[in-house]
Amino acid sequence: MAGRDDAPRPTDAAWAEQLLDHLRPSADVGPVVDWLAAATGAAVCLYDDTGTVLAGTALPLERRLLADIAAGRLASAAAQDGGRHVRLVRVALPPPASAGVLALARTAPFDRRASDVVTRTATVLEVLLRAQETAAAGHRLERATADLRMAVLQLLMVEDVVAARRVAAGFWPGLLDTDTACVYVMETGPGDRDRLAEECRTATGERALVVRCPAVDAHVIVVAPHDAAGARLRALLRRRPGTYLGGSARQGLARTATAYGQAVSALAVARFRPGRAAVHAERTHPERLVDPAALRAWTARLLRPLDTLAHHTRAELLATTRLGLEFTAISAAKVLGVSRNTVRARMDRVEGLLHADFSDLTVRAAVHLALTAHMARTDDAPALIADGADAARLGDLLAGPALRTWAHDLLGRLDGDARDLRRTLRAWIAADGNAERAAGRLGVHAQTVRDHVRGAEPVLERQLLASGSDLYEVVLAHLAARDLAVPALPRTQPDLPGAPVHG
Numbered sequence: 001m002a003g004r005d006d007a008p009r010p011t012d013a014a015w016a017e018q019l020l021d022h023l024r025p026s027a028d029v030g031p032v033v034d035w036l037a038a039a040t041g042a043a044v045c046l047y048d049d050t051g052t053v054l055a056g057t058a059l060p061l062e063r064r065l066l067a068d069i070a071a072g073r074l075a076s077a078a079a080q081d082g083g084r085h086v087r088l089v090r091v092a093l094p095p096p097a098s099a100g101v102l103a104l105a106r107t108a109p110f111d112r113r114a115s116d117v118v119t120r121t122a123t124v125l126e127v128l129l130r131a132q133e134t135a136a137a138g139h140r141l142e143r144a145t146a147d148l149r150m151a152v153l154q155l156l157m158v159e160d161v162v163a164a165r166r167v168a169a170g171f172w173p174g175l176l177d178t179d180t181a182c183v184y185v186m187e188t189g190p191g192d193r194d195r196l197a198e199e200c201r202t203a204t205g206e207r208a209l210v211v212r213c214p215a216v217d218a219h220v221i222v223v224a225p226h227d228a229a230g231a232r233l234r235a236l237l238r239r240r241p242g243t244y245l246g247g248s249a250r251q252g253l254a255r256t257a258t259a260y261g262q263a264v265s266a267l268a269v270a271r272f273r274p275g276r277a278a279v280h281a282e283r284t285h286p287e288r289l290v291d292p293a294a295l296r297a298w299t300a301r302l303l304r305p306l307d308t309l310a311h312h313t314r315a316e317l318l319a320t321t322r323l324g325l326e327f328t329a330i331s332a333a334k335v336l337g338v339s340r341n342t343v344r345a346r347m348d349r350v351e352g353l354l355h356a357d358f359s360d361l362t363v364r365a366a367v368h369l370a371l372t373a374h375m376a377r378t379d380d381a382p383a384l385i386a387d388g389a390d391a392a393r394l395g396d397l398l399a400g401p402a403l404r405t406w407a408h409d410l411l412g413r414l415d416g417d418a419r420d421l422r423r424t425l426r427a428w429i430a431a432d433g434n435a436e437r438a439a440g441r442l443g444v445h446a447q448t449v450r451d452h453v454r455g456a457e458p459v460l461e462r463q464l465l466a467s468g469s470d471l472y473e474v475v476l477a478h479l480a481a482r483d484l485a486v487p488a489l490p491r492t493q494p495d496l497p498g499a500p501v502h503g
Helices: 012-021 029-040 063-070 112-157 161-169 193-204 228-238 253-270 292-306 311-326 329-336 340-354 361-375 401-412 421-430 435-442 446-460 469-480
Strands: 043-047 053-056 076-081 084-092 099-106 180-187 209-212 219-224 244-247 277-279
Touching: 029 043, 029 053, 029 099, 029 112, 063 076, 063 084, 063 099, 084 112, 099 112, 112 161, 112 209, 112 219, 112 253, 112 329, 161 253, 180 228, 180 253, 193 209, 193 219, 193 228, 219 228, 219 253, 228 244, 228 277, 244 253, 253 277, 253 311, 253 361, 253 469, 292 311, 292 340, 292 361, 311 329, 311 340, 311 361, 329 340, 361 469, 401 469, 421 435, 421 446, 421 469, 435 446
Parallel strands: 244 277
Antiparallel strands: 043 053, 043 099, 076 084, 084 099, 180 219, 180 244, 209 219
């Protein structure tokens, strides 16, 4: 036991080598203090300048003597207290502390050998403490840098490109000088994300914004303004078994949230590809098949209740609602750096202003269409509604021949499956994505509904069980094909005609 005079002690030839063995990366002072206790047969304690124990066990010592040594009035001291022999040595500590005290107490006097061991050990402790402080400072700097990267990403997610550039300019000059970027999401195994993030920064040469995803522990987000980053990330991927890569199409920086959603969607496809990588396909999106003028008019009319709000409040509500529709409230909150209650409160406010019921999956798809069209505009000012635009209705938008052809082609992929995936998917959407309710309507088990929806994903090449653009495209296809009733938006207008919901 430490502090016993009869405890085994290293020989004169061995103790220096043992002490030096403690001088290694990530070494702690605790084992050194324990070793000193065994080497000298003493009870040992290391104090800071306030008398707080840093390692070892507190000894009954005079506090004033400890204070004198810590303050530098004495470099060391030796005393005899009854049957104990006490040795005190000053140990330099990293700022803001001035110095600490290494205290030893044993029944035998401190001979020359023991004194030499104590002096050398004090030096080793000083080195280790300085190394620990340097490492701690490095960790603090790394955390601060990571927080800045996260702040830049969150500003981009809410379309505040000017502020994002301002924050990034001081640490990564020129990083966001371009107007567009691709977003990549890399997925790795548990406990490996920090190393992956570091490898991504190395691979891109700090010419991309690399952020540990705040919503998914296994994900690393890379916002890459320059084209070379994609090839470098793929090269990194080839060296890392068990890692996957999803990438977006090139988007304007103000559409970073859209690009992120595309990258997550592509990541789902990458998990089933031999190369473990996929890029969001530039497929035909429904908003591109709608008459642009009519879509702008309908979008402006739907979002008009928000036009009376202050500019920053309106932008904040729109950005939060788009992320909240793309992901869960918890994930959106983590991406934005706010609480889930804040996300829900903002979405509730938008829901109330628009007189829209976000529990209805078809309503969410329609609002998502409007927000997508709104983000595609080149300015952020409320749109002026032209004369007669109040007549623009969602049912009219979805009745165009190009969109209806697209919808029938997309959903027609499901017709060849003997399980009647199309019928199950229609019922599941009508039940707002609730498998139990859909199962009740169909007279099957809820797990059957889930299996059918999951089976439709590779056929449609879209994620359905997670909220997002893929799901809303499929919902809009059902509305355009008149497989589901078109929701009345804005609610202030009479209900729009639509086909009854099929069970």
